[in-house]
Amino acid sequence: MSPVHAHPHDRRRFxxxxxxxxxIVGAGIGLRDPWPSDEPRFALAAKQMVEGGDWMFPHRGSELYADKPPVLMWAEAASFELVRNWRIAFLLPxxxxxxxxxxLVYDxxxxxxxREAGLYGAAALLLAFQFVYQTKRAQIDPLVMFLIxxxxxxxxxxxxxxxxxxxxxxxxxxxxxxxxxxGVGFLPLLLxxxxxxxxxRGWEGxxxxxxxxxxxxxLGPLxxxxxxxxxxxxxxxxxxxxxxxxxxxxxxxxILFHQTADRYARSWGHIHSPFYYVPIVLFSWLPLSLAYPGTLPRWWRALKAKDARVLLPLAWVGLVLLFFSIPSGKRDVYILPALPMVALxxxxxxxxxLQTRWLRTAGLAFIGLFGTLLFVVGAYALLAHPPFAAHWAEQRGFDGGARALFGWLAAIGAAQLALAAWLRLPRAAWAVGGGMVALWLGWSFGIAPLLNDSSSAAGLMARARAQLGPGDRIGLVAWKEQNLLMLDRPATDFGFTRPWTEQFxxxxxWQAQDPAHRWLFAQEPAMGNCVRRERALDLGHANxxxxxxxxxxxxxxGCTPDPAAEATDAEVGE
Structure with a gap:
């Protein structure tokens, strides 16, 4: 049968x-808000497009935002116009x-x-950890992956x-x-x-x-x-x-020079060695990477047979890895577009x-070890109350529900172990698939909603709103995108990239013009010794x-905060 003409059974499987x-990917949409560092930035720009009407130039508060072109922000804003709910709209693209x-991989x-190969390739991509992890987030990279x-x-x-x-x-x-x-959307041309x-060389195909x-x-370049x-x-x-x-x-x-060629040639963040992507290919692409011992010799035989169907996607993946390994600045998500071609x-x-015993054994061991790790960590944190669990909760500003969170970890691990024990070696592929589904459903419906208030700053900004009386206004100093986004009411900012001392x-x-009705919201280092803490309101720890x-x-x-405090914020990260 021609691969293009499908039997109804093939269509049903697709x-x-x-x-x-x-x-898997859609689970949890609507149950959380944007999380730092990238999600609130793009959601805020999209929201300002909708509210302000300027769709050509993205804004971050009062400043123009030039780090990225506006396509993702357009997509999020258009999604909101369709569904009228930001919790759904920001993840829909x-x-x-x-x-x-x-x-596309299936096709x-x-x-x-x-059709069988198409189905297996798409299924392998769906199970890969990095694919689902990134597509359940509202960053630019999933959209770039699709376009590439x-x-x-x-x-x-x-x-x-x-x-x-x-x-x-x-x-x-x-x-x-x-x-x-x-900017890296040109990568398909490397084919x-x-x-x-x-x-x-006269390769077949x-x-x-x-x-x-x-x-x-x-006409292609045109x-x-x-x-x-x-x-x-x-x-x-x-x-x-x-x-x-x-x-x-x-x-x-x-946007045309500094954030493109200049950023590639002279990276200023995320500095890593040329071999940074090796562990990403090995571990972030699990469980697909478990098949490497079998696919590598088969790829080699196909290349020796001059099969261009294997050469082109593999050579392209190699060129992409080389391209992103050259600059000193690297992030794991940069090579996400290569993953679909590896699956293909x-x-x-x-x-x-999947009929070989060694791969089934490797898959069963993978999901068994993964489940054991999650179950042991979750159960240990629940029963022993170790210092690392308390420290983590404090660092994340996670006020309540920590026991529920660790309970979800233990439950996910228990589900994975139960699947491995029930399906065993003959149906190890189903155990791996079911274990990954359990992971993402547990994360989406259990863990992420518990983390949302602290991770998104929703809880922090709710406490800030509660302090504002009728007619009060709020100004933001040394703020982050999630603060303005989750405040969900008009605010005054004094720049985002502007030095903190100037913002303060x-x-x-600005506050002195109407001291009775104007509040300032700031992170502590930006206040320095210029604010009497006994007269200020401590909103707590978040992000x-x-x-x-x-x-x-x-x-x-007349007090001016120490400008050195701003440098420490870059070390905190998100």
Whole structure:
């Protein structure tokens, strides 16, 4: 049977997989708020788009936000316009990106090999830890992963199953959309390098394009530029209309140069060694990475047989890893777009490998050890009340429900151990799948809601709102995005990237204009010795920081906080 023409049973299996993915990735949506560090930043910018009407230039409070292009923020704002609920809207783009990526991997697998391969490739991707962990968060990377995978889908259809020029142009257009989502969206174009090698060496499966197609090839880069122009041209025109405001010129310089080539060439954060991604590929891609001892020799045999279907995705993954290993700044999420192609390259071999005793044993051992770890840690914290548990709760500002949280850990571990004991070696793959489902459902419905008040600053900002009487206003000093987002009422800020000492001075002057009705909200280091603590309100610990509110009578006149305190905040992180 042709891989394109499906039997009803095949269709049912695909839609069942998508339903399972919807349950796993979608579980918990609506039960938590955005968590630092990235989620509140993008949700705040999206919310300000909806409330302020400026969709071209993202804002972070009163400042323009130039760290990332606005595509994810547009997606979150558009999602809110559809569902009218921010707890759902901020996670909806990631959910849709996850489902779209799975469908693309399935479709490539069925076209390159068989529907069974497509199903196994998508299922392996769904079980991979990093895939679900990231797609249950509202960062840019799940959307970038989808657009890069869509670019790969178009190029691979053309380069391996073509010629299919429309798929090629569509893939290039998706790469352009990836660029205006996050600068690395151009990565699908790297597939042209292994394709050129395969064509020159006569590899099986590399499409012969014929002659006289130069114009068609060049339409690909034009499609990339057309996608980029959808945002770039209106943004430049709008910035020009604000020529009298230097903030807009600075925005253009920052987003086009400082946050792209300059950031790649001279990284200023997350500094790691060139081998940083090795443990990510080994451990964050579990349980898919358990198959490496079986897939590696099979990949090697396929490469020796000059099978371009294996060469192109694997060579592309290698180029992506090399690209992100060169700069000193590295984060585990950077290589997330490579994971779908690893799942695709593994797909034709997984049905055979899952019949081997060694892989079933490895899978059962993995879920058994994982379950044991969770159960032991949870039960020990519940019964012995060790110092590490109390210290963790204090550091996270986790006021209540700690026993329930550790109880959830123990319950998830017990479920994984029960699945391993019940299904055992013959059905080890089901034990692994069920164990990962138990992990994500327990996290989504149990642990995340318990952590939400402290992790999102919802509890902190509820305490701040409770202090405000009718007619009172609040100003923010040395604030974080989650503070303004979760305050959920108008506030005055004095800049975000502005030095704390300048923020404090401007805030005190603002407060002095109406001392009876104006409060200041600040994290403790920014206050220095310039605020009398006995006259201020201690709001408690959240996001690893201490937060206070105070009126004008708590401020020591003429005092300036120590500017060195701001440097310590960068060490705290989120």
């Amino acid at each position: 839609w069942l997989l998508m339903l399972i993915a919807l349950v 990631s959910l849709l990106a996850a489902l779209g990526t799975l469908a 490539l697998g069925r076209r390159l090999w068989s 995978t869509a670019g790969n889908w178009g190029l691979l259809r053309h380069l391996l199953l073509g010629p299919h020029w429309r798929a090629y142009w569509l893939g290039c257009f998706c790469a352009g959309l990836g660029v205006i989502t996050k 042209l390098l292994p394709y050129a090698f395969a064509r020159r 590399a499409t012969t394009m014929g002659t006289g197609n130069a114009l068609r090839w060049w 499609a990339v530029l057309a996608a980029i122009a959808l945002w770039l041209v209106p943004m430049l025109l709008a910035a020009r209309a604000h020529a009298d405001d230097p903030a807009y010129a600075a925005y253009v310089r920052d 390259a593994s797909a034709p071999f997984l049905p055979e490998l 001075a401007a805030a005190v002057a 690893r920081r201490e937060w206070w509110m105070f009126k004008a009578d708590a401020v020591i006149p």
